[in-house]
Each structure stands twice: as C-alpha cells, then as structure tokens.
Amino acid sequence: MSKISLHIRLVNKEDKTDLKWETVGIKRDNIIIYNEDTIKVKIDLDKNTLTRENNDYLIELDFNNNKAFYTLKKYLNRLELDLKTKKVETNNENIKINYIINMEKEVEYMYEINYEVVK
Numbered sequence: 001m002s003k004i005s006l007h008i009r010l011v012n013k014e015d016k017t018d019l020k021w022e023t024v025g026i027k028r029d030n031i032i033i034y035n036e037d038t039i040k041v042k043i044d045l046d047k048n049t050l051t052r053e054n055n056d057y058l059i060e061l062d063f064n065n066n067k068a069f070y071t072l073k074k075y076l077n078r079l080e081l082d083l084k085t086k087k088v089e090t091n092n093e094n095i096k097i098n099y100i101i102n103m104e105k106e107v108e109y110m111y112e113i114n115y116e117v118v119k
Helices: none
Strands: 002-012 017-028 031-036 039-044 049-053 057-062 067-072 077-091 094-102 106-117
Touching: 002 031, 017 106
Parallel strands: none
Antiparallel strands: 002 017, 002 106, 017 031, 031 039, 039 049, 049 057, 057 067, 067 077, 077 094, 094 106
C-alpha cells in the first residue's frame, strides 16, 4: 500500500464547469482510494471502474462495459444509467477518462487524475 498525492480535474462539457483540486489517498493492488469531503472514491485501474459512495448514495461506473448504476441507500433503489465511454487512458501515474452519462440529459465529462507516491 502506498500513500499518494492526487491532482484531479473534472470537466463538465455541457455547462463548461472545470473543477480542479488536490488531495491525498492510497494505492493498493492497482486500486486508488481517496475522499472528497464525505464521499469515498475508489478507482480500479485493472477493471476501469469508478465508485463514489457516501451515507446516502452509491454511484458505480464501469467504463469497460458501459454500465452505470445509481443507488439511493435509504430506499434501496438501484437505477441503471446510460453510460457511453469515449476514451480511457491509464499509464504510469496518469488516468484520463472521457464519458457521456445520461441521468436526465446527456452530459459529457472529462475526468483526469495525476498522482505520485508520497515518501
């Protein structure tokens, strides 16, 4: 298990939002885990999956199979979302994913992470 420093960028191409932030996390068995406030984020680099989870919901994105699910924990209601993966690039310490997700309307995102092991 390695402690890592992450530089994250998320671009919403629909409304032109460009968010950037830095945080720390861990990398273990090719899985990256970090927290965004109360949200636990897990990225499996082998399976090309991303999960975001807090006390209220769970979002699961499977970029290899173009599957996405949104679960409201209070109601145990799991909804399948429309996901189209445009590009997944993972190399060394960089991850870049372009995808379109349809919740109420189609929105294209670019999710980019650069990370490095902290000594």
